[in-house]
Amino acid sequence: MKKAGILNRHLSGALAELGHGHGVLVCDVGMPIPSGPRVVDLAFRAGVPSFAEVLDGLLDELVVEGATAAYEVREANPEASALLDARFPGLELVAHDRLKELSAGARLAVRTGEARPYANVLLRCGVFF
Template sequence: MKKAGILNRHLAGALAELGHGDGVLVCDVGMPVPSGPRVVDLAFRSGVPSFAEVLDGLLDELVVEGATAAAEVRDANAEAAALLDGHFPGLELVPHARLKELSAGARLVVRTGEARPYANVLLRCGVFF
């Protein structure tokens, strides 16, 4: 039994299958989940778990070489925008409609319980060497 890190067996297993260049969409409860990618739905109640909690946990275990978010986050959700800017200095911003299109190519979708708008980011996996 694992004693640290991500304990959810579905999420831990999905992360172990990711490779260089794979996309991981971390999203709020309102983001449309595309058909195709594997989905690990962590949403329990409104706000639980939060976007920040899930993103921080994922970043402890993943190598990320790039990130894309909706430009609308800047005006609609200052807290999420600050979190994303803090983690990803080279954050790419696109219109929300474009983020939804890009998310269809993700390998994994991790749905949080976040109930504030535009708390979504598409991560691009890197390599540790």
Template structure:
């Protein structure tokens, strides 16, 4: 049994399969999930687990070379905006509809229980060397 890091076996296994350039969508409970990507649904109750908790856990285990979020987050969700801008100094912002379209190419979708709007980010995996 793992003693640290991400303990959810489905998520841990999915992360181990990612490679350079793969997309990972971390999304709130309301984000429409397109057919195609593998989905690990962590949502338990509204707000549990939070977008911040899940993103922090993923960033501790992944190399990320880029991130894209919806520009609507800036007006609708100040706490998610702060988290995203702190975590990704070169955060790319696009329209929410464009983010939804881009998510169809993600390799993995991690759904959180987040119940505040626009708490979504598409991560692009990097390489550790």
């Protein structure tokens, strides 16, 4: 049995299958998830687990070379906006509709219980060497 890191077997296994350039959508409970990516749904109740908790847990285990979010987060969710800016200095911002289009190409979607708007980010996996 694992004693550290991501303990959810479905999520841990999905992360192990990712490679350079693969996309990972980390999203709030309201984001429409397209039929393409594998989905690991962690939502339990509104706000549980939070976007920040899940994002930070994923960043502990992934190499990320880029991130894309909706520019609407700036006004609608200042807390998520600040979190994204702190984690991704080169954050790319696009319209929310464009983020939804881009998420169709993701390899994995991780749905959180976050119930505040626009708490979504599309990560692009990098390599550790």
